[in-house]
Amino acid sequence: QVQLVQSGAEVQKPGASVKVSCKASGYTFVGFAISWVRQAPGQGLEWMGWTSTYTGNTNYAQKLQDRVTMTTDASTTTAYMELRSLRSDDTAIYYCARVGKAGTGFDYWGQGTLVTVSS
């Protein structure tokens, strides 16, 4: 069965960086893009960007493009999201999600990784 398993919770100081991993299994990794979505406490969903697992091409949300990098490693079927220059308003649950084929939305999601930014 398709699974996306994310790394554990992180606590970081303002100005630091965080790198969240998303290990995929149960399907052909290279066939599907991976997107990242975050959710601040008590708030809605915010799309951060996505990356092609085939070409490595990325597309980031404009507000984050100077601070975020998304990568994938096909040899370990793992996607990564790194966010730099952390601020308190980056405190959120970060989700990876598989982008479904042929316009089917985000069909599988990781369990989420809580990133807390606090001095």
Added chain:
Amino acid sequence: IVLTQSPGTLSLSPGERATLSCRASQSTSDYLAWYQQKPGQAPRLLIFGASTRVAGIPDRFSGSGSGTDFTLIISRLEPEDFAIYYCQHYGGPPITFGQGTRLEIK
């Protein structure tokens, strides 16, 4: 594309019919999905292409609409349906989500 969901909160009883709305600031070309999120859980895809139900989703969930106006209907609410529902435009980038409708037990 900005998505506006209404109402913000919907209070209904089990067995009743729920109607959730999602309006787009411009045409989404039907790249419109609906997600359900329960506390402490990741979102779950219910509907894509505005009206196609994901395999395994009960048929009491139905989506409709096109262009800029979309609706999610839950025909007869079950206790497990009380959650937050988000619409999403995935025809981008960018991808956008509505702000969510909280469906609560009356």
